[in-house]
Amino acid sequence: xxxxxxxxxxxxxxxxxxxxxxxxxxxxxxxxxxxxxxxxxxxxxxxxxxxxxxxxxxxxxxxxxxxxxxxxxxxxxxxxxxxxxxxxxxxxxxxxxxxxxxxxxxxxxxxxxxxxxxxxxxxxxxxxxxxxxxxxxxxxxxxxxxxxxxxxxxxxxxxxxxxxxxxxxxxxxxxxxxxxxxxxxxxxxxxxxxxxxxxxxxxxxxxxxxxxxxxxxxxxxxxxxxxxxxxxxxxxxxx
Amino acid sequence: xxxxxxxxxxxxxxxxxxxxxxxxxxxxxxxxxxxxxxxxxxxxxxxxxxxxxxxxxxxxxxxxxxxxxxxxxxxxxxxxxxxxxxxxxxxxxxxxxxxxxxxxxxxxxxxxxxxxxxxxxxxxxxxxxxxxxxxxxxxxxxxxxxxxxxxxxxxxxxxxxxxxxxxxxxxxxxxxxxxxxxxxxxxxxxxxxxxxxxxxxxxxxxxxxxxxxxxxxxxxxxxxxxxxxxxxxxxxxxxxxxxxxxxxxxxxxxxxxxxxxxxxxxxxxxxxxxx
Numbered sequence: 001x002x003x004x005x006x007x008x009x010x011x012x013x014x015x016x017x018x019x020x021x022x023x024x025x026x027x028x029x030x031x032x033x034x035x036x037x038x039x040x041x042x043x044x045x046x047x048x049x050x051x052x053x054x055x056x057x058x059x060x061x062x063x064x065x066x067x068x069x070x071x072x073x074x075x076x077x078x079x080x081x082x083x084x085x086x087x088x089x090x091x092x093x094x095x096x097x098x099x100x101x102x103x104x105x106x107x108x109x110x111x112x113x114x115x116x117x118x119x120x121x122x123x124x125x126x127x128x129x130x131x132x133x134x135x136x137x138x139x140x141x142x143x144x145x146x147x148x149x150x151x152x153x154x155x156x157x158x159x160x161x162x163x164x165x166x167x168x169x170x171x172x173x174x175x176x177x178x179x180x181x182x183x184x185x186x187x188x189x190x191x192x193x194x195x196x197x198x199x200x201x202x203x204x205x206x207x208x209x210x211x212x213x214x215x216x217x218x219x220x221x222x223x224x225x226x227x228x229x230x231x232x233x234x235x236x237x238x239x
Numbered sequence: 240x241x242x243x244x245x246x247x248x249x250x251x252x253x254x255x256x257x258x259x260x261x262x263x264x265x266x267x268x269x270x271x272x273x274x275x276x277x278x279x280x281x282x283x284x285x286x287x288x289x290x291x292x293x294x295x296x297x298x299x300x301x302x303x304x305x306x307x308x309x310x311x312x313x314x315x316x317x318x319x320x321x322x323x324x325x326x327x328x329x330x331x332x333x334x335x336x337x338x339x340x341x342x343x344x345x346x347x348x349x350x351x352x353x354x355x356x357x358x359x360x361x362x363x364x365x366x367x368x369x370x371x372x373x374x375x376x377x378x379x380x381x382x383x384x385x386x387x388x389x390x391x392x393x394x395x396x397x398x399x400x401x402x403x404x405x406x407x408x409x410x411x412x413x414x415x416x417x418x419x420x421x422x423x424x425x426x427x428x429x430x431x432x433x434x435x436x437x438x439x440x441x442x443x444x445x446x447x448x449x450x451x452x453x454x455x456x457x458x459x460x461x462x463x464x465x466x467x468x469x470x471x472x473x474x475x476x477x478x479x480x481x482x483x484x485x486x487x488x489x490x491x492x493x494x495x496x497x498x499x500x501x502x503x504x505x506x507x508x509x510x511x512x513x514x
Contacts, residue, residue, distance in 0.1 A: 121350070125271050155350065156316075156344070158326065
């Protein structure tokens with residue numbers, strides 16, 4: 001059956017992609033990469049426990065199985081960061097240098113509250129090209145009571161008793177709300193001792209490693225007390 | 240604020256001269272500079288959803304009445320759909336006679352209200368007298384006009400007490416500055432306005448005003464998903480400000496108000512209407 005060409009063409013949509021009219025839009029280069037992982041910190045009277053997994057990922061690749069996400073800034077406080085590893089390193093370098101200068105000028109180490117404010121200002125100074133970091137600053141305050149300051153990427157912060165950041169945040173924080181605050185519990189038995197809380201933290205990381213692809217390998221734990229810092233490393237799933 | 244220096248393009252950091260060159264104390268750095276134009280504003284960064292989700296969503300309100308000013312706020316901070324905190328302090332204590340509320344971007348409000356606090360203190364030391372509320376709010380407005388269209392998100396109220404009385408101003412990231420008697424800001428503001436406009440009278444007593452503020456915030460948290468947590472209430476009077484309530488859980492308020500309505504909560508109220 002003979003159908004004239006122009007008749008036939010009317011039945012085809014004009015926007016059928018042919019080689020002539022495919023325009024390949026190349027993705028703009030982004031300065032940001034999410035190296036993920038999970039960090040958490042819990043403060044109790046007399047101590048603060050900071051934990052972070054040690055997996056460094058880039059999309060579906062694992063770049064490293066023992067990359068630390070924790071950084072001890074002063075005797076009393078630790079920075080734990082999830083997000084872009086390069087920005088973590090840059091931020092850590094700035095804080096270490098600035099706090100060293102503080103110590104030289106003032107002959108005493110900066111208090112946790114001071115470090116918290118400094119970190120907030122540093123993050124905000126990059127308001128229009130942010131550090132891709134989700135930080136927790138955990139430390140002992142003047143009364144040796146452990147507290148955690150949680151930040152967003154541009155520096156808004158709040159003092160809390162526990163905090164979680166990173167790819168496993170949604171998974172873990174709900175568990176901590178239940179275990180450490182007694183949310184939705186009928187018998188509100190809240191753990192008081194360090195060992196109980198350490199158990200809960202390890203459980204949280206095991207659970208996060210099960211359900212989050214970016215969390216795993218090992219969990220590094222720092223326990224800060226007025227007596228000093230203790231470091232533990234526990235294995236997690238490596239798959 | 241927009242002077243491009245091509246030599247800085249290679250640096251990974253905006254170079255703040257005051258803060259890092261000279262040996263000095265922990266001063267406020269000069270204001271963050273908008274130098275990477277392509278990365279201006281949250282919508283243009285390509286870092287995935289996480290980087291654009293700064294803490295937002297709130298209900299804050301303030302009104303003037305015969306005993307001063309009442310500020311009431313909720314305490315929820317959401318990052319996208321994830322609740323990052325239920326215990327945020329959205330009233331920022333600038334100094335003993337000035338309070339600022341936080342709505343919109345939490346970091347923006349925290350930083351610039353702290354900057355304002357620094358400025359007020361410097362003024363007080365240099366001039367021997369306190370900065371008026373009008374001047375303080377104007378100072379903040381001036382800063383925000385400078386950052387217009389750069390992506391800052393702030394809807395804050397400055398409330399304070401000075402020699403001419405107690406004043407309430409609303410400041411916006413667009414550079415708007417309004418003096419007024421009743422303001423409510425945030426995603427839940429429409430619900431709060433409904434309750435406020437219904438019961439507001441200038442001649443209210445302090446207790447009535449506190450009741451009204453709590454109720455308005457409760458209703459906003461009840462209907463707005465981005466508001467919740469606890470209600471914090473502050474009162475500004477001629478001697479400064481007082482924190483009236485540090486944190487009343489809105490869930491408790493819900494059951495309290497339901498009880499006042501005579502509801503027992505056993506589901507029978509609905510049944511009676513159906514049959």
